[in-house]
Amino acid sequence: MTRPAPLLALLLALSAALLLLGIAVGSTGFGWPADEIGRQIVWDIRLPRSLGAWAAGALLGLAGAIAQGLFRNPLADPYLLGGAAGAGLGVALSLTVFGSTIGTSIGLHKLGLSGAAFIGCLAGVLLTLMLARGAEHTLRLLLAGVVVGVVLTAGTNLLMLMKADIMREMQAFLLGSTGLLGWPGVTLMGAALVASLAIAMAGSRALDALTLGESTAQSLGVRLGLMRIVLIAAFALATGTAVAQAGMIAFVGLVAPHLVRNLCPTTHGRLLGLSACTGGALLLAADILARWLFAPQELPVGIVTSILGGAYLLVLMNRRQRRVAA
Amino acid sequence: MSALSCSLHRVSLQGHEILRDIALDLPAGRWTAVVGPNGAGKSTLLRALSGLIPVEGQVLLDARPLHDWPAKQRARALAWLGQNESGGEDLTAFDVVMLGRLPHQAWLAAPSSADHAAVQAAMAQTQSWDWRERRLGTLSGGERQRVLLARALAVQAPLLMMDEPLAHLDPPHQADWLAIVRALVAGGRTVVSVLHELNVALQADELVVMAAGRVVHQGSPGDAATRAALQQVFEQRLRLLQVEGQWLALPHT
Numbered sequence: 050m051t052r053p054a055p056l057l058a059l060l061l062a063l064s065a066a067l068l069l070l071g072i073a074v075g076s077t078g079f080g081w082p083a084d085e086i087g088r089q090i091v092w093d094i095r096l097p098r099s100l101g102a103w104a105a106g107a108l109l110g111l112a113g114a115i116a117q118g119l120f121r122n123p124l125a126d127p128y129l130l131g132g133a134a135g136a137g138l139g140v141a142l143s144l145t146v147f148g149s150t151i152g153t154s155i156g157l158h159k160l161g162l163s164g165a166a167f168i169g170c171l172a173g174v175l176l177t178l179m180l181a182r183g184a185e186h187t188l189r190l191l192l193a194g195v196v197v198g199v200v201l202t203a204g205t206n207l208l209m210l211m212k213a214d215i216m217r218e219m220q221a222f223l224l225g226s227t228g229l230l231g232w233p234g235v236t237l238m239g240a241a242l243v244a245s246l247a248i249a250m251a252g253s254r255a256l257d258a259l260t261l262g263e264s265t266a267q268s269l270g271v272r273l274g275l276m277r278i279v280l281i282a283a284f285a286l287a288t289g290t291a292v293a294q295a296g297m298i299a300f301v302g303l304v305a306p307h308l309v310r311n312l313c314p315t316t317h318g319r320l321l322g323l324s325a326c327t328g329g330a331l332l333l334a335a336d337i338l339a340r341w342l343f344a345p346q347e348l349p350v351g352i353v354t355s356i357l358g359g360a361y362l363l364v365l366m367n368r369r370q371r372r373v374a375a
Numbered sequence: 376m377s378a379l380s381c382s383l384h385r386v387s388l389q390g391h392e393i394l395r396d397i398a399l400d401l402p403a404g405r406w407t408a409v410v411g412p413n414g415a416g417k418s419t420l421l422r423a424l425s426g427l428i429p430v431e432g433q434v435l436l437d438a439r440p441l442h443d444w445p446a447k448q449r450a451r452a453l454a455w456l457g458q459n460e461s462g463g464e465d466l467t468a469f470d471v472v473m474l475g476r477l478p479h480q481a482w483l484a485a486p487s488s489a490d491h492a493a494v495q496a497a498m499a500q501t502q503s504w505d506w507r508e509r510r511l512g513t514l515s516g517g518e519r520q521r522v523l524l525a526r527a528l529a530v531q532a533p534l535l536m537m538d539e540p541l542a543h544l545d546p547p548h549q550a551d552w553l554a555i556v557r558a559l560v561a562g563g564r565t566v567v568s569v570l571h572e573l574n575v576a577l578q579a580d581e582l583v584v585m586a587a588g589r590v591v592h593q594g595s596p597g598d599a600a601t602r603a604a605l606q607q608v609f610e611q612r613l614r615l616l617q618v619e620g621q622w623l624a625l626p627h628t
Contacts, residue, residue: 121462254483258474260463261526264427268457269530270450270478310465314510318483 051312053319060326064103067333071099074341093231101230101294102336102350103329104238106301108245108291110328113302114309114321115249115284118256119277120187123310127288127302130190130281131197135173136292138201139165140222141208144215162222163234163293170289173197174281183274187263190277225298225351227336234294241290242325248283249321252276256317298351300358301328301335307365331357378403378534378565379424379453383432386416386423393419394588397432401581403533406556406566408576411585411608417569418458418538420585424567425455425536436534450478454530456523458538458569464512468522471511472498475529497528500555502548516543524552535559537568541575549575573605573613573624584608596622 051059072095112127120129127133143165180193209216255276258266267273291298305328309320332350335357339348377400386394393416401407401424409417423430426441426449434441436453444452454475463471475497476490486494498504501521511519520543527535541549553575556566560580570576577596584592584604592604602615602622614625 251483254477254480257466257470258477260466261471261474261523262457262460262462264422264455264457265460265474267427268425268450268453268455269474270447272446314465314467314470316466316470 053313053315053323056309056313056323057319057326060323060330064326064330064333067330067337068099068103071102071333071337072096074337075344097232097235098227098230099333099336101235101238102227103333104235104242105227105230105291105295105298106305106332106335107242107325107329108238108287109298109302109332110305111242111246111249111321111325112284112287112291113304113328114306114317114324115256115280115287116302117306118259118317118320119280119284120191121259121262123307124303127284127291128297130194130284131173131177131201132170132285132288133173133292133297134198134201134205135176136166136170136289136297137205137219137223138208139167139169139172141205141215141219142169144218145208145212166222166296167289167293170292171285173201174285174289176201178281183278221349222296223351224349225296225354227295227298227332227339227350228347230294238290238294241286245283245287245290246321246325248279248286250318252280252283253317253321256280296351298332299355300361301332301354304358304361305331308361311365377401379434379436379567381424381432381434383423383430383434385431386419386428387431388419388428392588394423397590399424399583399590399593401565401567403565404560404563405580406560406568407581407583408579409567409569409583409585410573410576410605411591414587415585415608416588417585421455421536421538421567421569425453427455447478450532451530452532453534453536454527454532456527456535456537456540458542460523464510466511467507468498468503468509468511468514469494469507471522472503472507472525472529475526478530493529493531494525497525498522500528501525502551517545517548520544521548524555528555533563534565534567537566539569539571541570541572553578577622577624 072091075090075095109127116125116127116129117123140162143161147161177190177193177197180196181189209219255266255271258269258271263273306320306324308327309323313323332354335353336350339350339353342348379401381397381399383394383397385392397420409420411417419428422428424434426434436444436449441449472494473486473490476486476493479490480486495504498507501524503518503521503525506514506518506522511522514522524540527537540552544552549572559566576582579596582594582596582601583590584601586608591608592601594601596602605624606613606615612627614627616623616625
């Protein structure tokens with residue numbers, strides 16, 4: 050068992066080391082730039098990409114911690130409540146309407162898709178809230194999230210069948226990618242991270258009280274309805290921004306809070322920040338692996354996180370079983 | 376003077392009527408135990424009186440309608456301990472008990488020295504201070520119950536509602552619980568507990584005897600009428616004995 054402060058210091062040091070590594074790893078292997086072009090590659094491509102991967106991972110880790118606290122369920126992840134399905138439908142709609150090669154500018158195209166994913170994600174969560182008639186009942190919220198997820202995914206699949214040429218780009222989005230992150234995306238995610246962390250911190254005591262059950266939280270004077278809305282807002286902002294910039298990266302949001310809780314049992318005031326740092330370090334490490342394993346070829350980072358996350362959960366499951374058997 | 380009073384026409388959970396036509400006055404500075412057979416509606420009554428579920432009717436806390444109380448102020452006046460509440464596995468015992476201080480803390484303010492003192496005192500009372508660093512999930516059922524009891528005590532509310540507080544407690548710790556309740560009442564606090572253990576309940580100042588969603592009787596365990604009501608709701612299957620001035624209930628076959 051670790052204490053929160055040393056763990057935070059460790060995570061920040063690890064993140065800094067990974068950032069240096071992320072700057073050094075390129076399609077030609079490890080190395081520091083010697084000339085002007087090399088410096089430009091570091092400054093305009095590798096640095097924003099590495100920072101962006103960290104920020105996207107941090108947003109997902111934070112959203113996962115909020116979801117797991119809010120639903121009192123260690124298997125909750127950032128893609129609950131219809132957000133993922135909404136983002137998917139948004140991207141599919143955008144690709145169908147505007148075509149998969151909008152103009153000639155990759156930047157403009159990317160901006161359009163990001164906007165569509167963000168709006169789709171928020172719309173999915175809002176639709177879930179509307180169907181559940183507010184946030185008073187956890188079970189109704191989760192069920193409404195499942196309904197929205199199924200229906201919107203069906204819509205996305207229909208669009209993909211009707212317009213087969215968007216399939217490839219949809220697949221890339223669904224797998225998640227950190228390859229095209231630039232400075233605007235980093236700035237946006239940084240701002241969203243600060244904002245959603247601040248909002249979530251406001252509800253951190255409510256999350257602590259909720260661990261003892263809804264009735265106990267209520268008896269302690271927590272206004273559950275209000276707190277759920279506030280926390281869902283932070284959750285949607287974090288998820289929407291991460292998905293819009295980096296696609297649907299799997300497992301980071303699920304695993305990061307788990308890791309923190311295993312290493313250091315603590316209250317949500319610290320768990321939220323620690324989960325964000327862990328998510329950031331995880332996704333940055335996965336991004337470096339994705340670039341380096343088959344260089345100069347690159348793996349989609351979502352595949353790396355899926356494999357690593359799956360392996361981690363398997364280890365966790367076996368350890369739990371042994372503990373139960375012991 | 377009554378700490379809590381109610382006149383409930385009806386309380387339903389998920390469309391099922393659980394309680395009907397209940398009027399109660401719970402005296403201040405006394406220990407009241409709610410007893411009755413399984414399914415009588417004891418826990419639901421405690422939740423209704425604590426403002427945790429919607430009711431048709433009125434609950435008055437210190438002569439003021441419960442729903443008029445601001446949430447935090449009500450939480451300082453009335454503490455509630457649930458039955459078999461799960462969760463909190465990843466919090467340390469200390470953090471769990473500190474949650475009891477939530478109604479006293481300003482929004483996001485760090486715990487004050489008074490909060491720390493209250494937590495330490497409550498954990499000492501339930502003899503759980505030694506495990507303050509352990510996760511709730513690693514404690515046994517009885518240890519966990521003592522931490523949760525300390526959480527409710529740490530609120531230091533004038534009115535303490537407890538639902539089956541003796542669950543998982545061994546006889547020495549049941550005796551400790553009894554001593555805590557007596558000390559609270561001697562200090563002017565009001566305690567209301569739903570109790571399964573009739574022998575402990577018979578030591579309360581007041582009994583509320585329930586059956587089938589209604590209150591059958593309210594009175595002191597020393598009254599013959601109270602014991603008759605007890606026999607009635609348990610279908611005459613109790614043997615009530617007096618030993619050393621204390622009433623005991625044994626199952627009667």
